[in-house]
Amino acid sequence: MSALPVIAAVDGSDDSMRALEWALDTARGRAAPLRVVHVREFAAWVPAAVPVAAPPTAEDPVLSQVRELLAGRSDLPETEYVAVDGATGATLPELGSTAQLLVLGSRGRGGFASLLLGSNGLAAARDAACPVVVVPRPDRKVDDAPPTAPGPRVVVGLNVDGPDDATLAFAFAEAARRAARLQVVAAYAWPIQIWGTPGEILPPVVDQEAVESETRALAEGFLAPHRERHPDVGAEAYVPPGDAAGHLVAASKGADLVVVGRHRRRLLAPAHLLGSVTHAVLLHAASPIAVVPPAPAEE
Numbered sequence: 001m002s003a004l005p006v007i008a009a010v011d012g013s014d015d016s017m018r019a020l021e022w023a024l025d026t027a028r029g030r031a032a033p034l035r036v037v038h039v040r041e042f043a044a045w046v047p048a049a050v051p052v053a054a055p056p057t058a059e060d061p062v063l064s065q066v067r068e069l070l071a072g073r074s075d076l077p078e079t080e081y082v083a084v085d086g087a088t089g090a091t092l093p094e095l096g097s098t099a100q101l102l103v104l105g106s107r108g109r110g111g112f113a114s115l116l117l118g119s120n121g122l123a124a125a126r127d128a129a130c131p132v133v134v135v136p137r138p139d140r141k142v143d144d145a146p147p148t149a150p151g152p153r154v155v156v157g158l159n160v161d162g163p164d165d166a167t168l169a170f171a172f173a174e175a176a177r178r179a180a181r182l183q184v185v186a187a188y189a190w191p192i193q194i195w196g197t198p199g200e201i202l203p204p205v206v207d208q209e210a211v212e213s214e215t216r217a218l219a220e221g222f223l224a225p226h227r228e229r230h231p232d233v234g235a236e237a238y239v240p241p242g243d244a245a246g247h248l249v250a251a252s253k254g255a256d257l258v259v260v261g262r263h264r265r266r267l268l269a270p271a272h273l274l275g276s277v278t279h280a281v282l283l284h285a286a287s288p289i290a291v292v293p294p295a296p297a298e299e
Contacts, residue, residue: 004100005035005080009092009124012038012062015105019135020066022288023103024076026133029177030100033078037095038062039088089123096128106136125282125291126262126274131170133257133290140286145253146238152180155251155287156259157244157277158237160186160218166295167261172226174290175233178256182235185248186219188212190241208241215239245280252285259290 008023010016020036027034038060060083070076084091096102104121125132156171175182188211219237227235240247252258260278274282274291282289 003030003032004098004130005033006030006101006103007035007037007095007099009095009102009104010036010038010062010066011088012065013105013107015107015135015137017069017105018138019103019105019133020069022133022135023101026101026103027077028075031077032100033080034076035080035082035099036063036066037082037084039091040083040085041088088120092120092124093127093129096124096130096132099130101131101133102128103133103135106134122274122279122282125278129293131290131292133288134282135288136285140284142249142253142284142286145250148183148251148254149181152178153183153255154178154180154257154259155183155185155248155255157248157261157281158184158186158219158222159244159261159277160188160215160222163222164261164292164294167259167292168222168226170290170292171259172230172233172235174257174259175235176230180233180256182233183251183255184219184223184235184237185244185251186215186237186239187244187247188215188239188241212239212241245277245284248277248281249284249286252281252287252289255287257288257290258285259292262291262293 006023006027008016008020010020024034026032040060060081063081063083067081070079084095092102092104102124104124106121121134125134154171154175156167158168171182171184174180190208190211216237216239219239223235223237227233238247238251248258248260258281260281261275262278263275278291282291
């Protein structure tokens with residue numbers, strides 16, 4: 001049985017061409033085929049009663065552009081080109097059911113210039129069945145990045161109050177493929193605010209060192225089985241106080257990849273949810289961002 005492909009979603013924009021190059025490199029590293037897909041949004045705004053001629057299917061100009069770009073390259077994996085008609089925001093997530101990874105740019109041709117991430121990227125990251133990688137524009141700036149050792153580095157966010165094994169497994173596997181260090185960001189909320197009378201904030205009764213120590217111990221426990229499966233991956237837990245999203249964005253500077261999880265469906269909220277941290281990382285991180293769907297819940 002052949003491996004599922006890495007899918008690169010293209011629309012002719014510079015953003016999608018950057019995503020294509022990232023997908024090419026990743027497909028080679030995974031020994032996987034590459035599927036280049038163009039979703040053609042055809043007259044989505046036209047009322048159903050208005051007759052519209054069907055779009056031509058013999059030649060897709062976006063895919064022709066990609067073929068021309070890749071012509072003559074000797075480093076291509078097995079590659080196929082597919083054009084799909086439909087609404088991009090709905091079609092892209094559906095592609096995830098036939099892929100091991102879905103890669104796209106942060107904005108397409110139809111996005112407003114002021115947007116940090118297009119709606120189609122958000123929809124894919126929120127709803128696709130496979131991990132989704134969003135490749136940002138190279139002009140994203142990150143301030144206050146912590147000093148790190150040189151060399152390839154993968155960053156992963158770990159919420160010790162609700163860890164997801166699929167996110168850690170993906171991050172360890174990517175670090176192993178890239179011969180990279182794994183920086184595990186397990187931030188804890190501080191200061192802890194305790195309210196007394198209306199308008200009065202009481203000082204915390206919990207020692208910060210105790211909170212940090214407990215967070216680190218929990219993080220190390222969650223990392224232990226993954227370290228056993230990937231003994232060659234150097235994984236270091238970084239346990240800072242404060243906003244997890246801010247620390248992940250800061251750590252993205254110079255990283256090969258930032259890996260974050262997606263919220264599991266809840267009983268009273270059956271729709272997929274990204275979560276505020278994942279959303280913020282998608283909007284602001286300087287490196288490519290992988291959003292990993294949660295592992296299926298046990299029956």
